[in-house]
Amino acid sequence: MTDTSSHADLHTDLWPAPYARGAVDATVTVPGSKSVTNRGLVLAALAAEPGWLRRPLRSRDTLLMAEALRTLGVKIEEGVGPDGTGEAWRIIPAGLRGPATVDVGNAGTVMRFLPPVAALADGPVRFDGDARSHERPLHGVIDALRVLGARIDDDGRGALPMTVHGGGALDGGAVEIDASSSSQFVSALLLSAPRFNQGVEVRHVGAKLPSLPHIRMTVDMLRQVGAQVDEPETGGEPNVWRVSPSALLGRDLTVEPDLSNAQPFLAAALVTGGRVTVPDWPARTTQPGDALREIFTEMGGTCELTEAGLTFTGTGRIHGIDVDLGEVGELTPGIAAVAALADSPSTLRGVAHLRLHETDRLAALTKEINELGGDVTETEDGLLIRPRPMHGGVFHTYHDHRMATAGAIIGLAVEGVEIENVATTAKTLPDFPRMWTEMLGV
Structure with missing residues (x-):
């Protein structure tokens, strides 16, 4: 605090x-939108083919996300769109690799969305950031990734700094988390889930989940790139989200x-x-x-x-x-x-x-x-x-x-x-x- x-x-x-x-x-x-830009960057980086992100936000949080993905081997070219108009970023996926160091600044989306991505990398990825980032909770992501098969060194803090030892793949499967302190814990797991061997089933246990619109945004954007998602909003089990393993499509996405x-x-x-x-x-x-x-x-x-x-x-x-x-x-x-x-x-x-x-x-x-x-x-x-x-x-x-x-x-x-x-x-x-x-x- x-x-x-x-x-x-x-x-x-x-x-x-x-x-x-x-x-x-x-x-x-x-x-x-920062939220759309950073989700779009992660999904494009995990896709099976290149994609475009039009009218992205250029701010500290989104530039931190882009630079972090670059350190993992993703190519992000800044320029104009494929029709020659408007600012756009072309994201060219590559084999995710370490060793790498990610500066999260104080961006919740970077510190929470990228550890699951790093678990898919080949090699260790260290995460650190501003002093305040060390105080913000990450236990929901860290504990869940361990259940899903990842190896993470955080000295028991449940917070930054930490190192994710990427093994090139992640088993995935079912996991229970308490995301009452941040809906980003759920979004973090869902965004990378199509690349997990078994996909993921995330079950929220705990107090009322905050910021549900952000989880709806994550689900909507996953579906736009071809992922199969079962979630409470469309008749699924309350507080449970399931994502099937699949390849993600490269898309031409315009940011609201x-x-x-x-x-x-x-x-x-x-x-x-x-x-x-x-x-x-x-x-x-x-x-x-x-x-x-x-x-x-x-x-x-x-x-x-x-x-x-x-x-x-x-x-x-x-x-x-x-x-x-x-x-x-x-x-x-x-x-x-x-x-x-x-x-x-x-x-x-x-x-x-x-x-x-x-x-x-x-x-x-x-x-x-x-x-x-x-x-x-x-x-x-x-x-x-x-x-x-x-x-x-x-x-x-x-x-x-x-x-x-x-x-x-x-x-x-x-x-x-x-x-x-x-x-x-x-x-x-x-x-x-x-x-x-x-x-x-x-």
Whole structure:
């Protein structure tokens, strides 16, 4: 758990969060989804033939994933698509090999999705990353891989650093895991499962599974590349996922805009009583960020989805909300920021697992909003937010991109907010400060 009482080890650069002098009216093109990009990279690397990934997100997390796959022997060429238009990556699979060292940074998808891939490599693969990565749970993946036949040295920590001793193949089979701390444990095993000799049967045992939309995304993308998946959503056994062994197809995949990264811009329309359009918002998607349409509408806005994208309009009033965010926990920081500016209290539930994310997000949000004059109380599984007039001050981010964007949302309505280390947004949303100021016409 992160110590939120001291900021001495954090970047001290301060970014004055722009204060909105009027209603925003802007079109904001949001870069591609990190979740789709990194899943697409893994599946393409495991395929039996080359594939394309169009409009990939170029951010710290996705570049870490691409570089990690390159260290294992996969060829990833950056350029334009096969039709000569738009940025695209061509992924050419190869025999996975070690010895190799993977830098995971603080990317949950890299530290969790790649150990099963490394188990298929020929040779040892060492995993390490930022200091915070050593605190994030990996036991679900490590213990499961051992049951499935992998050899892993982690000195009993259930966390990084560790070495996966790849044997060129993995038996696979049935395994029980407790994924209540991260749905990525399930996705990690499913993504590589078609390459396991027996495929995999993953059975979740434990408390309620968080972030189910991300598992649905994994299943959907597996099926797109030819995998056979039996899962609860299509009549399978509850909390059980089965993937059959098979070759994966090389595909031409276009990455959707990252709907969770659209959150601060939609919030700006809500907070300022303005209007923001996000082009290319998909009509059907497994991304958790799609829940923003319903959540922010309940908090006081209106939205319209057309072929041009999603247009969200604020009414000038922000209402409190009582909502279970268990499936869409990554949206919590932005919703908390908006709720702190509402006209009535809010209760955010179902997100105890956020204590294990890039930082302890519940403790961090409570401390930072309260230091600006807010009134936030941690509950067992979330936050109770009572709106109060707030004042300027430093909003610390704890190397967490969603803390930075939450602070920027508050800064729209509270003068004098300064975001510490806004550059941490590069983890998933490169160039956020420029996009934010352009939206505001600053």
